[in-house]
Amino acid sequence: MTDEPLVLGIETSCDETGVGIVRGTTLLADAIASSVDEHARFGGVVPEVASRAHLEAMVPTIDRALKEAGVSARDLDGIAVTAGPGLAGALLVGVSAAKAYAYALGKPLYGVNHLASHICVDQLEHGALPEPTMALLVSGGHSSLLLSSDITSDVRPMGATIDDAAGEAFDKIARVLNLGFPGGPVIDRYAKEGDPRSIAFPRGLTGPRDAAYDFSFSGLKTSVARWIEAKRAAGEDVPVRDVAASFQEAVVDVLTRKAVRACRDEGVEHLMIGGGVAANSRLRVLAQERCEAAGIRLRVPRPKLCTDNGAMVAALGAEMVARGRAASDWDLSADSSLPVTDPHVPGRLRSHSHDHVHEVAKGNLYS
Amino acid sequence: MLLLALDTATPAVTVALHDGTSVLAASSQVDARRHGELLLPAVDRVLAEAGLRLDAVTGIVAGVGPGPYTGLRVGLMTADTFGLALGVPVHGLCTLDGLAYAADGSIADGPFVVATDARRKEVYWAQYADSRTRVTEPAVDRPGDLDIGGLPAVGAGALLYPDTFPDARGPEHVSAAALAALAAERLAAGEELEAPRPLYLRRPDAQVPKNYKVVTPK
Numbered sequence: 169m170t171d172e173p174l175v176l177g178i179e180t181s182c183d184e185t186g187v188g189i190v191r192g193t194t195l196l197a198d199a200i201a202s203s204v205d206e207h208a209r210f211g212g213v214v215p216e217v218a219s220r221a222h223l224e225a226m227v228p229t230i231d232r233a234l235k236e237a238g239v240s241a242r243d244l245d246g247i248a249v250t251a252g253p254g255l256a257g258a259l260l261v262g263v264s265a266a267k268a269y270a271y272a273l274g275k276p277l278y279g280v281n282h283l284a285s286h287i288c289v290d291q292l293e294h295g296a297l298p299e300p301t302m303a304l305l306v307s308g309g310h311s312s313l314l315l316s317s318d319i320t321s322d323v324r325p326m327g328a329t330i331d332d333a334a335g336e337a338f339d340k341i342a343r344v345l346n347l348g349f350p351g352g353p354v355i356d357r358y359a360k361e362g363d364p365r366s367i368a369f370p371r372g373l374t375g376p377r378d379a380a381y382d383f384s385f386s387g388l389k390t391s392v393a394r395w396i397e398a399k400r401a402a403g404e405d406v407p408v409r410d411v412a413a414s415f416q417e418a419v420v421d422v423l424t425r426k427a428v429r430a431c432r433d434e435g436v437e438h439l440m441i442g443g444g445v446a447a448n449s450r451l452r453v454l455a456q457e458r459c460e461a462a463g464i465r466l467r468v469p470r471p472k473l474c475t476d477n478g479a480m481v482a483a484l485g486a487e488m489v490a491r492g493r494a495a496s497d498w499d500l501s502a503d504s505s506l507p508v509t510d511p512h513v514p515g516r517l518r519s520h521s522h523d524h525v526h527e528v529a530k531g532n533l534y535s
Numbered sequence: 536m537l538l539l540a541l542d543t544a545t546p547a548v549t550v551a552l553h554d555g556t557s558v559l560a561a562s563s564q565v566d567a568r569r570h571g572e573l574l575l576p577a578v579d580r581v582l583a584e585a586g587l588r589l590d591a592v593t594g595i596v597a598g599v600g601p602g603p604y605t606g607l608r609v610g611l612m613t614a615d616t617f618g619l620a621l622g623v624p625v626h627g628l629c630t631l632d633g634l635a636y637a638a639d640g641s642i643a644d645g646p647f648v649v650a651t652d653a654r655r656k657e658v659y660w661a662q663y664a665d666s667r668t669r670v671t672e673p674a675v676d677r678p679g680d681l682d683i684g685g686l687p688a689v690g691a692g693a694l695l696y697p698d699t700f701p702d703a704r705g706p707e708h709v710s711a712a713a714l715a716a717l718a719a720e721r722l723a724a725g726e727e728l729e730a731p732r733p734l735y736l737r738r739p740d741a742q743v744p745k746n747y748k749v750v751t752p753k
């Protein structure tokens with residue numbers, strides 16, 4: 169299948185510098201440099217620290233991805249990059265690199281949406297995305313329920329968090345329990361040895377009059393923190409494992425319940441779960457149970473593809489090339505609040521200067 | 536020799552092509568908020584004007600600042616990636632040195648100061664013995680804390696604070712043409728230029744913003 173598009177993707181929307189290479193729906197390389205350790209002492213991602221790290225890591229990470237994939241840059245069919253949403257300064261580093269790389273190589277540039285990329289990455293694991301697919305994206309940055317009938321052109325928001333992202337709640341509770349940052353993996357680990365039914369934490373936005381597909385984790389966060397503080401104030405030991413398990417259960421119960429309900433309501437037979445929180449073992453198990461009971465096929469990529477990475481950007485870029493979507497212009501900008509309904513940022517209608525820019529670029533190298 | 540020089544460390548987005556003898560084409564736009572959008576089209580325009588393609592370039596020269604970080608990184612990331620794709624060396628030059636070099640002619644032979652706007656009511660600055668010789672490390676300071684002894688000064692930072700810089704003059708902004716000419720001169724003299732790494736001069740604001748990492752549009 170060598171006629172499938174060979175695309176390199178660059179991701180810098182948060183603290184991971186990701187460069188991935190795919191051929192169609194086949195993963196060839198997934199190189200990552202993370203600045204997470206530099207953020208740990210602050211308990212969260214510091215934008216300027218992330219941006220500085222992206223600048224230093226970019227060229228070595230591109231190099232590593234090309235070696236890993238065993239391809240030459242001149243054979244690429246396109247360069248894709250996360251244009252948004254994300255941290256503005258961090259995005260701009262990736263966009264600057266992608267534009268320079270595409271221009272110097274004489275390749276088309278595709279500025280793509282970070283959330284659509286999280287969905288599209290599943291093609292690298294389970295083959296072409298079913299159309300339509302319901303997607304539950306959960307991480308430190310996102311908690312969204314999205315419905316897509318064509319990942320390159322149609323992504324519809326069904327629901328989203330009205331306050332904190334799910335992953336943020338994990339970070340906060342881990343901080344209150346003195347378990348460090350990031351909170352997701354460590355809570356998961358402690359929860360395995362705890363009883364998820366021992367403490368009844370609230371399920372946000374699950375009342376009959378609440379928005380059916382929106383999420384809220386702020387109340388849960390506060391309630392767990394208060395519960396822990398009350399224990400401490402009474403001089404009692406905090407049962408860390410039971411708290412972790414009960415908190416985690418409250419989060420994944422709401423996430424899976426709402427996702428399955430959305431699938432049923434819309435008659436969608438496929439649910440994909442992406443984002444860093446998709447690595448949570450309890451979320452995977454409960455989603456599988458509930459999907460099976462509802463006759464829904466569940467697709468969850470392996471954990472490394474769920475967290476932010478360059479392969480997901482490359483996967484969506486390859487789909488853009490395969491479906492003949494318009495490339496982006498050389499003045500592509502980073503858009504920290506790129507709407508989820510824009511899977512990519514196509515070039516404007518062809519003006520004279522636009523044609524000129526692309527003509528020059530096409531002839532630039534290796535043509 | 537064919538150098539592509541660029542600088543985004545100040546409000547100016549500036550690009551030039553230099554063949555070792557003279558500037559072939561140049562572009563400068565002043566817009567502090569759109570470095571990311573303006574730079575690549577400017578490179579394309581400059582190449583088109585010179586009738587050349589990017590693969591003819593034998594080296595990249597990038598202004599390393601000091602400058603406000605976000606804009607500064609646009610130029611350095613672009614330079615780094617051009618270097619990678621083309622397999623040519625990427626040289627760094629202090630942005631203040633470019634401004635000092637451009638001041639040749641507008642300033643007499645004696646010592647002077649270059650200052651750019653560091654925002655937050657501060658300036659990036661350095662002192663020069665002449666337009667090619669910097670005598671202090673680039674620094675960031677409040678103008679009120681500086682005493683430059685009445686020396687003439689160039690750059691937007693000097694023009695902004697007349698109390699500290701009573702003899703302020705142009706050029707206001709750095710030009711890639713000057714940066715390229717200075718690099719060409721130093722390379723021809725067999726000098727090593729510095730690595731293209733950013734001069735931030737300030738530590739990052741290490742506060743996690745409230746609602747950090749929330750990128751999902753509401």
Ligand SMILES: [Zn+2]
Nearest residue numbers: 286307309476
């Ligand atoms: Zn993400």
